[in-house]
Amino acid sequence: MVLEVYLDPCTVNSRKVLAGLELLGTEYHYNHVDYFAGEHKGTEYLKINPHATVPSARDNGPTITESNAILMYAADRDGGNSAYPKDLQKRAQVNRWLLWEASVWFSSCYVYLVEFVVKPLLKSEPDQAPTIADISIAASMHLHKAQHLPLDQHPQLKEWMTERVEKLACWQKTQAAVEKALLSDKATANGIVNEYTQIQSTLNYTKDLSPKRTELYFYDSNEAEGIHEPGDDAHEVTIPDGWHRGQDFSVDKEGFSSRNFHTGFDKWEDEETVRAEFYPEVVNFLKCQVGAKQTNTSQRAPVMLVHCDYTAESGPLRVRQLLGNEAEDLLSRRVAFINVWKPIRNIVEERPLAMCDVTTSPRSDFFKLYFRYRERTGENYVMRFSPRHKWWYFPKITPDHAILLKTYESENDGCAQFAGHSAFLDPTTRPDAPTRESIEFRTIAFF
Ligand SMILES: N[C@@H](CCC(=O)N[C@@H](CS)C(=O)NCC(=O)O)C(=O)O
Numbered sequence: 502m503v504l505e506v507y508l509d510p511c512t513v514n515s516r517k518v519l520a521g522l523e524l525l526g527t528e529y530h531y532n533h534v535d536y537f538a539g540e541h542k543g544t545e546y547l548k549i550n551p552h553a554t555v556p557s558a559r560d561n562g563p564t565i566t567e568s569n570a571i572l573m574y575a576a577d578r579d580g581g582n583s584a585y586p587k588d589l590q591k592r593a594q595v596n597r598w599l600l601w602e603a604s605v606w607f608s609s610c611y612v613y614l615v616e617f618v619v620k621p622l623l624k625s626e627p628d629q630a631p632t633i634a635d636i637s638i639a640a641s642m643h644l645h646k647a648q649h650l651p652l653d654q655h656p657q658l659k660e661w662m663t664e665r666v667e668k669l670a671c672w673q674k675t676q677a678a679v680e681k682a683l684l685s686d687k688a689t690a691n692g693i694v695n696e697y698t699q700i701q702s703t704l705n706y707t708k709d710l711s712p713k714r715t716e717l718y719f720y721d722s723n724e725a726e727g728i729h730e731p732g733d734d735a736h737e738v739t740i741p742d743g744w745h746r747g748q749d750f751s752v753d754k755e756g757f758s759s760r761n762f763h764t765g766f767d768k769w770e771d772e773e774t775v776r777a778e779f780y781p782e783v784v785n786f787l788k789c790q791v792g793a794k795q796t797n798t799s800q801r802a803p804v805m806l807v808h809c810d811y812t813a814e815s816g817p818l819r820v821r822q823l824l825g826n827e828a829e830d831l832l833s834r835r836v837a838f839i840n841v842w843k844p845i846r847n848i849v850e851e852r853p854l855a856m857c858d859v860t861t862s863p864r865s866d867f868f869k870l871y872f873r874y875r876e877r878t879g880e881n882y883v884m885r886f887s888p889r890h891k892w893w894y895f896p897k898i899t900p901d902h903a904i905l906l907k908t909y910e911s912e913n914d915g916c917a918q919f920a921g922h923s924a925f926l927d928p929t930t931r932p933d934a935p936t937r938e939s940i941e942f943r944t945i946a947f948f
Pocket of ligand 1: 512513514515541553554555556566567568569603
């Protein structure tokens with residue numbers, strides 16, 4: 502009887518069977534099962550092969566699935582030949598390869614076939630929400646840089662890993678232990694940490710020319726002549742990737758931290774709507790994060806100058822300006838000003854924010870910058886350079902995150918009070934990276 506085969510010759514294992522039967526010289530009857538039309542999942546075919554896979558074969562008995570089993574059967578049925586030797590030693594070698602192919606080789610190659618050939622043909626999109634399958638598959642390549650996995654040759658795989666998996670909070674939360682155990686000493690010894698965890702960039706510090714004041718004028722005045730303006734002391738600094746420390750950073754110790762902050766809000770172009778609808782979200786977020794009882798919020802754009810938004814004097818003054826009668830009572834308790842900085846729409850690649858670890862920047866490194874307006878003078882802190890400053894940033898931060906930054910603290914008990922920060926040019930930013938879209942809220946937390 503002629504062997505009935507059911508297959509689609511364009512699929513891996515179907516081709517294997519067709520080519521193998523030709524090699525063996527086996528006569529067969531071909532039944533086409535259209536893989537791309539999904540016929541292998543149709544009711545008729547499932548009666549032949551309930552596994553819904555091609556190929557399968559029949560020879561007046563139960564269905565034979567497994568391409569290698571079909572070939573072995575065909576060879577044995579017809580008495581065998583050199584393509585499937587009868588000699589036991591020789592056959593053991595062929596069997597070894599057949600088993601290896603089925604258990605190891607096929608699955609290693611098949612994933613690439615599916616990703617780069619089958620999925621584009623079927624036009625299937627990646628799943629939107631991550632599942633435990635994403636985590637499971639990513640785990641084997643979690644040190645892909647150190648593993649030297651050739652991801653550059655596989656852009657979709659790389660994008661999935663770096664843009665989807667590595668941005669997940671659960672992934673970042675579990676990263677620190679891996680770094681510590683596997684990458685710390687070994688990594689510095691072979692340069693791995695340097696390769697991907699820190700960059701060099703220039704930050705604009707300010708020279709301290711006291712007693713001459715550092716000022717900016719926002720109106721025409723003769724007094725503006727010959728003033729000392731800020732940002733005249735650029736220094737190249739090393740800025741490590743803060744994601745490795747996961748959620749270790751805290752606004753009360755280092756003066757900053759990164760936290761998950763997901764929002765469904767998207768009407769960023771309308772300031773009134775931001776105020777009415779998004780401010781309450783910021784307030785709730787902050788209450789949860791720092792345990793504040795009450796908060797007050799306003800909005801501003803970030804700058805390329807090492808600075809801190811408030812001084813020991815301007816913090817309480819701002820509370821009085823904003824909260825009038827209530828202010829004295831509120832100021833009798835702990836007050837902290839915390840900026841909430843957040844990407845909107847896209848991942849931030851261009852001009853990210855660098856934060857200086859407060860434990861490396863004593864109060865003596867800060868001095869005042871005066872803002873001269875016609876009717877009043879404002880002030881904040883700028884910083885003089887020190888090689889002790891330790892900077893951090895959160896590269897490619899997503900809109901599902903926010904950076905919290907302490908810009909004033911009433912308590913003087915070792916808790917972080919003023920965190921210096923600056924936007925900067927990241928030399929690793931892609932030339933075609935989208936323009937940064939971020940928003941910064943100045944909030945006041947009353948405890
Ligand atoms: N181990 C089986 C694998 C069969 C298999 O997975 N075939 C693929 C086509 S190459 C299939 O039918 N997949 C089902 C699907 O994609 O839905 C064999 O060697 O025959």
